[in-house]
Amino acid sequence: MSASTYTGNDGFWKPSSTTSARNKTDSNAPVFNFSSAPLAQQRLLLPIHKHKRQILYSVENFGVVVIVGETACGKSTQIPHYLMSNGWCDNGFQIVCTQPRRIAAQTLAARVTKEVGRTLGTTVGYTVRFDNKTSENTKIIYVTDGILLREATLTDPLLSRYSVVMVDEAHERNLNTDALLGLLKKIRRKRQDLRIIVCSATIDAQAFLDFFNAAETTLNIGTIISVDGRQHAVDVLYLDKPTSNYLRSTVETALSICKLSSKNPKGVNGEGDILCFLPSGEDVDEAIRMAQEVVDSQDPTLANHLVFLPLYSKLPFNMQARVFQIDERDKHKTKRRIIFSTNIAETSVTVPRITHVIDSGLVKLPYFDPKTDFERLIVVPSSQASAKQRAGRAGRLQAGQCYRLYTENFFLKLEKATPPEILRTNLSSFILTLKALGVDNILGFDVMDLPGVDSLSHGLESLYALGAIDDDTNLTVLGMDMSSFPTEPRVSRMLLESLREECSVEVAGVCAALQVRSLFLTPRGGSSAGRQQQQLDYESAISEFADSSGDHVTYANVISHQDDRRMDREECSERFLDYVAIRRISEVRDQLLRFLKKFGRIRSLGMATVDEKRKVILKCLTSGFFFNVAKLHNDGKYYTIRGTNHILVSPSSSSIFHTHGSHAEYIIFCETHDGSRGGMELKNVSAIDPRWLRELAPHYWN
Structure with missing residues (x-):
């Protein structure tokens, strides 16, 4: 549909048959401004x-x-x-x-x-x-x-x-x-x-x-x-028919609300802000780009009255905080905000001045399959409980509206609640925490839902392979050290290995880079020629940092360059680097190094050669992520060594291994996700020497 399709009552939207009338108020009545009160x-x-x-x-x-x-x-x-x-x-x-x-x-x-x-x-x-x-x-x-x-x-x-x-x-x-x-x-x-x-x-x-x-x-x-928390009723509206593109529908619905409001500022669409729920940070960024492109090309006057804000967990705090900061003294000059958020805004925090919610009905959740060893972030339908939480964001200031981008029949078929994380994720961190707390019998520890035997067995096997527990599943000295880091066990193991390899500064930077979504800005251009030129500029800029081994050493190169040059926002943009992500990486790296100082002397590679730098960084990576190794077969495809599952290297332009890496026989990866082409795709990929596997995890690979 186009942004002009929605006209309010044309049959495209269907009111809920169970819309709440609790605290029903006249939407045209004067609204008490709660946030401006003392x-x-x-x-x-x-x-x-x-x-x-x-x-x-x-x-x-x-x-x-x-x-x-x-x-x-x-x-x-x-x-x-x-x-x-x-x-x-x-x-x-x-x-x-x-x-x-x-x-x-x-x-x-x-x-x-x-x-x-x-x-x-x-x-x-x-x-x-x-x-x-x-x-x-x-x-x-x-x-x-x-x-x-x-x-x-x-x-x-x-x-x-x-x-x-x-x-x-x-x-x-x-x-x-x-x-x-x-x-x-x-x-x-x-x-x-x-x-x-x-x-x-x-x-x-x-x-x-x-x-x-x-x-x-x-x-x-x-x-x-x-x-009782909701102060005003929220009208819930559903689609008559499922949407074919939730991202486009989210943007078009938000802009339609704004257009209707500009024509009838005192009507049901009001002048409050709009909160849009999307499944991932990538979707949030893409929605903002799409919305900005639409208003710039189709309605520049509307652009002067709108501001698009992102909200997801991997944003730096100062960018997240913008969503919660409103100067009520300047309310007549404040632009209307359209906030694109993941489920981070569903509970825990209250985004002010929201009167409209647009719910894609989707959420990205971590799932772990102990049979394949794959940890996956999967976009799945949200639960009924989540849908109700999202709708409730619109009822704080006045009677609000929630637009659900799915049918009411679809809502009735949703799960009542989201499955607890303990039933669907890797339990290595959970078990390590319990062991550090002195819990010897994991099965005897009281939890509200008992995890499956396969998940527990895999978690124990993983910790044993990392050296965190011994043959009797008791915590080792290394395991106790690993438990003191605010990171998952694989990253903790990687950091501790860097002390032995004397490359802690570089490895801590790589570990920090794994905590952000991407260091690189995806090239974009309006026309076909513009996109092509941007792609050429991107490849030229990235080649300065790219390492033939793949992503991880490339991250270290970018961070080292930033330490030397102190690039500002403009220079980062010219080099297709995300300035905000690089700042966040520096902050996280410094914190990790402060933790690491308790266990040994912090060293940097200094004047080491490119080959020496590559070797020690990738050895540290292998010490933590040796579970995630794949081998190139005769058919030209990669298969995991354990389980022989076929996997694909992500074709994303931000994947250095995909664009600059060699066709290595063995690769190691840090993240898996469901690919757009079908099958399992990898992120954060590097080529490694297979001899390191027997050296660093002999009990796992022998």
């Missing part, structure tokens, strides 16, 4: 406020309190506030609130800091991977659940400095959340004074309470409190 008044208007006394009473009298409340009801910011004001931070105790994502921990800490009128890092702070804003006086700490697990692993097994642990967004059920819930259940047996608050945005509260009650001799150690 902070003290905002706090009183939050739905959580009327439950304040009930929450404080429950925390005082029960060991576990489960709170059900939608995102934006105020639970994440106000409950720690209430507890601190009522003595739970006395006698040197602190309150910790865990979040599944770092952006949530950072933005929540900033918000509560503003409410208490202090500087971030004093009374209120946060700790996330590669960033810490706390002090000895901090009373409320927002952390990712992985950070709290590492604290229990390395320094304080009983979490003795906390009076209350609040596990927020527990319904997401990622690996760290499940491990943390199991750990807290174990700690409660030793610390009856510890209070646990579990917050969920869905109605699975009884399952959480039953999980904790199962360990107690008393009949009931907890209670459930339900908080």
Whole structure:
């Protein structure tokens, strides 16, 4: 469809047969501007406020309190506030609130800091991977659940400095959340004074309470409190027929809403911002490019009133933070925002000023197949619970609208909830964490859902091959060292190997590069001739850094060049390098090196030759990723050594191995995904010497 297809009531969109009428309001009525009210008044208007006394009473009298409340009801910011004001931070105790994502921990800490009128890092702070804003006086700490697990692993097994642990967004059920819930259940047996608050945005509260009650001799150690979160009704509209291109439909629907609003600013389309849910960061970037191209070529006047913003996990914090920053004093001059986001905006964080949601109905989730050893990020339909969460983003300020880019019949066939991560991902990190916590019998550790035997067996085999556990599955010295890094075991092993090879600076840079989506900017041009010229310019610029072995040494070359030249944004753009990604890589590398200093002397390759540099970097890579090796067969195709699965090197222009690499006999890779041509495609690929496999992992390959 074109951007002009949608006219509001032409039969293309079909209202939901079950659209909520809760708190139904007249969409043309004056809207109270919540965000422009004084902070003290905002706090009183939050739905959580009327439950304040009930929450404080429950925390005082029960060991576990489960709170059900939608995102934006105020639970994440106000409950720690209430507890601190009522003595739970006395006698040197602190309150910790865990979040599944770092952006949530950072933005929540900033918000509560503003409410208490202090500087971030004093009374209120946060700790996330590669960033810490706390002090000895901090009373409320927002952390990712992985950070709290590492604290229990390395320094304080009983979490003795906390009076209350609040596990927020527990319904997401990622690996760290499940491990943390199991750990807290174990700690409660030793610390009856510890209070646990579990917050969920869905109605699975009884399952959480039953999980904790199962360990107690008393009949009931907890209670459930339900908080109504949505302040206004949201009209849900479906497509009459499935869309053939969710990306194009998302962009066209968003721009249609804006065009209708410009014609009728007081109508149902209002003037609020638009939040579009897409499955991946690649989709987000492509949607922004597509939207910008449409308005620039078809409606330049509309372009002056719009701003397109991305939101996904691998963006640097300063770019993520732009989505949450609105100057209400300048509201008449502020452009209307169209925010393209992954499911990071589904829960945990509240994006302000949203009145319209466009839901693609898709999400990219990690899945692991222990039979093939493939870890895959697969785009799959979201669950009904996710769809409801997404729709709820539109109902904070006024009556909103949610456009679902699928049919209502399709919605009714969706899974009720997203499968817990423990049932669908590689368990190596999970098992290593438990081993570091002193859990000898993994099967005896309490979790809400038991993983499959194949997944557990593969996780143990992987850790054994990495040298993290011994023949009796006990943690080795190397394994304990690996558990102290905020990275997956393969990357931790790679970093520790760099100490022996005396190339820690370069390898830490490569490890950091694996944490971002891409260092390179994809060439784009308007016309066919323009695209062709850009492709030639791209190949010329990249050839300066490209190494014939493939991607990983190329990353090291780019980072080394940045260290020497300190390229600014303009120079990076000229060289088709992503300036934001390179800055993020530098930050992560420096953090990794600070961790690594605890285990040995940090060295750089300095004046080493190209061949020497290539050899030691790839040997370190092989020490961690030797599982992911493929061999070139006589038919000219690559097959994994174990399992002999046919795989394809990604044809993406950002794949250095694909564009500049030689046809090596053995290759190693760091990521797999479902390819556009069918089959399994590889990312982050390099050629290696097969002799390293027997040298670095003899027990795996002999």
